[in-house]
Amino acid sequence: MAEKRDYYEVLGVGRTATDEELKKAYRRLARQYHPDVNKSPDAEARFKEINEAYEVLRDPDRRAAYDRYGHAGVQGAGGFADYPGFGFGGLSDIFEEFFGFGPRTAARQGPVRGSDLRVQLTLTFEEAVFGTEKEIEVTRLEQCPNCGGSGAEPGSLPRRCSECNGRGEVRRVQQTLFGSFVNVTTCPRCGGRGEVVSTPCTTCHGQQRVHQTKRLVVEIPKGVDDGMQIRLSGEGEAGMYGGPRGNLYVVLRVQPHRYFRRQDSDILLDLNISFVQAALGDKIKVPTLEGEDTLVIPAGTQTGTSFRLRGKGVPILRQGGRGDQIVTVHIRTPTNLTPQQKKLLRELGESLGYEVTPQESRSFFEKVRDAFGV
Numbered sequence: 001m002a003e004k005r006d007y008y009e010v011l012g013v014g015r016t017a018t019d020e021e022l023k024k025a026y027r028r029l030a031r032q033y034h035p036d037v038n039k040s041p042d043a044e045a046r047f048k049e050i051n052e053a054y055e056v057l058r059d060p061d062r063r064a065a066y067d068r069y070g071h072a073g074v075q076g077a078g079g080f081a082d083y084p085g086f087g088f089g090g091l092s093d094i095f096e097e098f099f100g101f102g103p104r105t106a107a108r109q110g111p112v113r114g115s116d117l118r119v120q121l122t123l124t125f126e127e128a129v130f131g132t133e134k135e136i137e138v139t140r141l142e143q144c145p146n147c148g149g150s151g152a153e154p155g156s157l158p159r160r161c162s163e164c165n166g167r168g169e170v171r172r173v174q175q176t177l178f179g180s181f182v183n184v185t186t187c188p189r190c191g192g193r194g195e196v197v198s199t200p201c202t203t204c205h206g207q208q209r210v211h212q213t214k215r216l217v218v219e220i221p222k223g224v225d226d227g228m229q230i231r232l233s234g235e236g237e238a239g240m241y242g243g244p245r246g247n248l249y250v251v252l253r254v255q256p257h258r259y260f261r262r263q264d265s266d267i268l269l270d271l272n273i274s275f276v277q278a279a280l281g282d283k284i285k286v287p288t289l290e291g292e293d294t295l296v297i298p299a300g301t302q303t304g305t306s307f308r309l310r311g312k313g314v315p316i317l318r319q320g321g322r323g324d325q326i327v328t329v330h331i332r333t334p335t336n337l338t339p340q341q342k343k344l345l346r347e348l349g350e351s352l353g354y355e356v357t358p359q360e361s362r363s364f365f366e367k368v369r370d371a372f373g374v
Helices: 007-011 019-033 043-059 060-074 091-099 125-128 275-280 341-352 364-373
Strands: 117-123 132-143 169-176 179-186 209-220 229-232 250-255 260-262 266-274 282-288 293-298 306-309 325-332
Touching: 007 019, 007 043, 019 043, 043 060, 117 125, 117 132, 125 132, 125 250, 132 250, 209 229, 209 250, 266 275, 266 282, 275 282, 275 325, 293 306
Parallel strands: 117 250, 266 325
Antiparallel strands: 132 209, 169 179, 229 250, 260 266, 282 293, 306 325
16 A cells, blocks of 8 residues: 655645635645546546545644644545545535535534643652652543533534534535636634534533543653653544544652753763862762762862762663763862861972972873874
């Protein structure tokens, strides 16, 4: 089975095309490929494809669903029968759509997909790293439990709209110098449904849906990060006229940690050490998300030196494995020294000398080049 082409490509328009641009493109292509005019072997297939694309893109709700989900977003939402009984079956239908001539059967309100919802969920740094389960509350439109979504009080039935005679559309004929023009609009009384409710439901007041609050459990996988979204399919608002439910998107917000920062799958930690520890070396305890770990500080360590604790970082989302914890040490200058401590430091300073040495600005490659005489 051949893969469906993009609807915008079929009509030869951009994704930001206006309703008027869509109509012009369709009118031109429909006249060109209609089987009553074009006798080429593929004319009928092309006309079906053009008609299908226009039927979806001219409807704001279905166009929005298509832009978001592609062809899957509009499957089962009306469909298209074989020519000539779909969309526009003959040239008279095309003329009526664009010029107001000829008879046409009006389409009643079809299934409407429920709206998507978004909620924000705050996580601690640890919850984002190791994953968790969180319970959330969502207030959304649900099918009315009293009337089952019909909008009518139980025991009563919707009746055919007298204004549009059940067609969902009304026509107004205007006489002009150029002849009769028919303006087709959605029926203002039934809203395109073709039916009116004489005894509205006492729970939803004829609106078919009511607001309800529901608790949901959200599985938070290991390694999520701030700003990520989790989609819960079918947990949005209920559709209308038999339409599917929307989706619920949970937007994650991760609280900052007192000590740790995150860089992709690595965890960063700044650690202060004393001058003595840096000069003589030491074995120290450093915090990690899973408790303390041992870090060896070599003698002569300079401020800004980084050390890596393997496998102490963030689990890599959907891939397995973990990042590392990178510990950057900073030498802390002592303050509030006692007289004895000051004396000892002066003696140390005299033994080391007080010479100030500028740091070299040459790059590593320049040093290598000088060493080899290049």
